[in-house]
Amino acid sequence: MSEQMIFRAISDPTRRSIMTMLASGEHSLGEIASQYEMTRPAVTKHLKILEEGGLIHIRAHGRQRLHALQPDALRPVSDWLGFFSQFWDEKLETLKQAVEADDA
Amino acid sequence: MSEQMIFRAISDPTRRSIMTMLASGEHSLGEIASQYEMTRPAVTKHLKILEEGGLIHIRAHGRQRLHALQPDALRPVSDWLGFFSQFWDEKLETLKQAVEADDA
DNA sequence: TTGACATGAAACCATTAGGTTTCCTATAAA
């Protein structure tokens, strides 16, 4: 789950779309694949890359494979963005730091 | 400057590194390339992809090309992240919305 | 005005990425 694997995982529009779909809850491969105009094996590959980035968790359930979003895995992206956001939103950054300080 | 071009631009570690370098101010191609173990043409290609994503601005200055960070271009990424951050940090999200409401 | 320097441009190369087809395996249901 290196930072690079996360950025790699979110760089593809199909994978970002799958993440959005999984925000509504767990879904099987068949359910996910039915939403896209590509074959199941292609979707499987996308899901594997998402898993390698830690963005989803896959568990077996009978003959199905259920895929669940793992939103925590996006934290490194948020941290990276935080560094640059200081240049375009001082106000929000200040609040963010306040929240983080409060957490500690 | 489609959203996809932004995600594409930030998906490469060299390009993210260049963005960090440019956070300190404008730099010429030569200055940037001297920091990496690859040829100038390779760096030029990275810079072009960053420009296509709107993440940097390039201007001519004599025989040099000066590259400046354009951090605003990261907003779409921030918005995208915002959607998912609601799942892992309700507290921060609440504050963020408060700030945005205050801006309006 | 000639030479050095900063960069652009084009051709090329190997690897990765995103996709397909075909076939195999495991589980559930009749």
Added chain:
DNA sequence: TTTATAGGAAACCTAATGGTTTCATGTCAA
């Protein structure tokens, strides 16, 4: 206990990516 269903795996294809080398061009300085 067959049969249908959900998915895995491997081989293959094309295009995009990240890099190189070579050569051309524009601009500054002697």
